[in-house]
Amino acid sequence: MIKLAPISESYWLDLLPGVRVRVKPASVAMMLAAREAVGKVVRGDDQEDLELRTNIALVGELARRAIVEWEGVGDADGVPIAVTLENVDLLMGEWVAFDRFDTLYVTPALTRGAEKNGSSNSPPGTSAEATSTATPAA
Template identity: 30%
Template sequence: MKLHLNAAPERYELIPGGENDPGITITARPALTSVIEDAKADDSLLDYADEIRALADAGDDAAASAEMIRSKGRVGLMFAKAVARRVIDSWEGVEGEDDSPAAVTPQNIDAFLDVAPIYDAFTEKYLARWLLVQREKNVSAPSRNGTSARARTTAATAKASARSARAGRSVRKAKKAS
């Protein structure tokens, strides 16, 4: 894990620009542990958890089961919005209804992430990076083919395969008398 102690905001290009299109870029602070924990305790997530709990208590109703399955995606969106509201400082390429630059407000951030390509880009280019950091710090070394290929091997390599047992030769030894 590479420690990233700089808490300064960074720029993230969510949607690349073209010739006459500036694209969409955000400036966001790192989603450190305090941000992630605050987002987990966001009122919208807690209220939704109560709804899901009520569905679970409703029993084996097919409609309740279908809603439980759909809830996973909704929780992901709600979590991304909760994080975004806490970290996005500014953006470029986002306009309001009057074609002027949109203000960075909690309501505008929620509307911003309601656009599917924006949500996908935010989770891929910003959120995934910080969730990986959260997972790596919880004592699980990253896999060698992952982003942190410098994790050292802790087990020695086996010298050779073990020989197979010979057929008909495995008999229990008699216990010795005391």
């Protein structure tokens, strides 16, 4: 069962100690744009490290589209910087921030429709119990 509840409010994610980002909820448009970013990687000539590069493209594109504000992010001198596409890319270039964003934002967005409660229905056809192949105990 998919549980439908509109999520229209942005919300905060803690990425690192002292660093948090406010994100928009994942939308169909955002997911399609991220898919297109992955498609560009796949259609490219260089197929080396394809899985790695597609993951970077997916998470990076969603970060660019989702992050609308942040706290605790600054330049090399520690001066706070604005949320821009280039600065989001720099933030996602930091492994811990990338991994936390992937864990807290991307994975839930990708798995939202796949949630199941309890057992799934039996596939169409017989629901008869299978024959035991174990030898009875003596």
